[in-house]
Amino acid sequence: MTNDDTLSSAPVADELIGRARRTLEGVIGVPATEGNRVTVLHNGCEIFPAMLDAIRGAEHTIDFLTFVYWKGEVGIEMAEALGRRAKAGVRVRVLLDAWGSRPIESHLIDEMTKSGVQLHWFRPLSRVRLGEVNHRTHRKVLVVDESVAFTGGVGISDLWKGDARNEHEWRDTHFKVEGPAVDGLRAAFLDNWSETGAAIFDSEFDLFPSQPSPGQSVIQCVRGASAMGGSDLASVFRTLLQLTQRHLRVTTAYFVPDDDLTKRLCEASARGVQVQILLPGPFADKRFVQLAAEENYEELIESGVELWNFQPSMMHAKIMTVDGQVANVGSANFNSRSLNCDEEINMVIFDPSIVRTLDGHFDDDLERSVRIDPSRWKRRSILQHVKEKLVAPLRRVS
Numbered sequence: 001m002t003n004d005d006t007l008s009s010a011p012v013a014d015e016l017i018g019r020a021r022r023t024l025e026g027v028i029g030v031p032a033t034e035g036n037r038v039t040v041l042h043n044g045c046e047i048f049p050a051m052l053d054a055i056r057g058a059e060h061t062i063d064f065l066t067f068v069y070w071k072g073e074v075g076i077e078m079a080e081a082l083g084r085r086a087k088a089g090v091r092v093r094v095l096l097d098a099w100g101s102r103p104i105e106s107h108l109i110d111e112m113t114k115s116g117v118q119l120h121w122f123r124p125l126s127r128v129r130l131g132e133v134n135h136r137t138h139r140k141v142l143v144v145d146e147s148v149a150f151t152g153g154v155g156i157s158d159l160w161k162g163d164a165r166n167e168h169e170w171r172d173t174h175f176k177v178e179g180p181a182v183d184g185l186r187a188a189f190l191d192n193w194s195e196t197g198a199a200i201f202d203s204e205f206d207l208f209p210s211q212p213s214p215g216q217s218v219i220q221c222v223r224g225a226s227a228m229g230g231s232d233l234a235s236v237f238r239t240l241l242q243l244t245q246r247h248l249r250v251t252t253a254y255f256v257p258d259d260d261l262t263k264r265l266c267e268a269s270a271r272g273v274q275v276q277i278l279l280p281g282p283f284a285d286k287r288f289v290q291l292a293a294e295e296n297y298e299e300l301i302e303s304g305v306e307l308w309n310f311q312p313s314m315m316h317a318k319i320m321t322v323d324g325q326v327a328n329v330g331s332a333n334f335n336s337r338s339l340n341c342d343e344e345i346n347m348v349i350f351d352p353s354i355v356r357t358l359d360g361h362f363d364d365d366l367e368r369s370v371r372i373d374p375s376r377w378k379r380r381s382i383l384q385h386v387k388e389k390l391v392a393p394l395r396r397v398s
Contacts (some may be wrong), residue, residue: 035213
């Protein structure tokens with residue numbers, strides 16, 4: 001592309017971003033914020049050091065929320081870092097989903113609480129009300145000193161260590177954010193924290209400062225609520241599918257779109273959009289979720305949608321990019337559970353430079369993926385058809 005081409009395309013990009021921003025602000029009713037700085041963290045080898053550095057440098061507050069906190073070295077290192085800062089006088093609040101974090105080692109809980117960490121469980125299984133068992137918080141949020149925040153797909157487990165080189169190193173993406181969008185991510189933490197009955201804020205520690213504008217990214221933070229019947233986040237997904245005109249790239253750990261999302265994907269492809277969906281391959285951690293989606297593969301493939309399976313390890317990232325201009329990232333998968341059942345937090349990032357980075361990662365991931373062949377998929381075995389039918393009732397909660 002020549003300099004003249006770049007200059008001529010800039011107004012077009014600005015128009016696309018402006019339209020997408022105003023459409024989503026109108027649909028969701030949540031304004032985007034300007035002046036954010038976003039750092040894309042690629043796999044555990046970048047993610048965990050960045051999060052631990054932020055925790056170890058905390059001066060007055062740490063708020064941490066996660067769905068997954070399992071056994072292993074990463075969990076031990078994280079607990080020790082949180083405990084040390086609490087002992088140093090930093091106010092540390094930790095919220096763990098009672099279902100997703102069941103495997104955490106009990107001695108880590110004891111050590112953190114003895115160090116002064118305020119630790120609560122989200123919807124404890126012993127006290128859960130009817131109907132809540134299936135509605136969890138799937139959010140991943142770390143906010144340090146009210147000035148820097150992290151969110152994305154990563155949980156606290158050794159499965160995410162490394163650089164996705166083999167089946168023992170999951171592929172994922174996380175985001176470090178500085179600027180006004182930090183408030184939106186902290187609000188996602190507080191939204192779930194308030195349900196525990198603990199104080200929402202402490203005037204000694206929570207200063208709610210005006211946020212600086214250290215970068216150029218425009219970000220809209222959107223929360224998904226754990227209630228059947230759709231959510232703001234579901235509206236974001238549907239709106240972006242309707243807006244896309246050229247390229248739609250989706251990376252997701254769990255792909256179980258409902259009939260409406262399936263229809264929108266097919267319609268996008270029919271109007272000339274190149275739709276590429278990158279999914280887990282042979283190392284998928286939940287085979288039944290794959291099966292729940294595979295009944296719809298034929299309709300998608302016949303509409304021209306490209307389906308790819310990542311080969312080296314479990315693909316756990318949750319990223320959507322639209323026309324090289326807009327990214328939808330965070331904790332939500334492209335499935336009914338994320339959009340209807342669980343508490344989620346996503347960021348819509350209106351920044352072509354961030355999208356270029358994410359699309360570059362997508363290209364690299366495709367090099368290590370295999371596309372599902374349309375003709376071979378049509379000839380799949382009777383046993384495969386039977387399995388798809390057996391798990392079909394699970395589609396709404398997968």
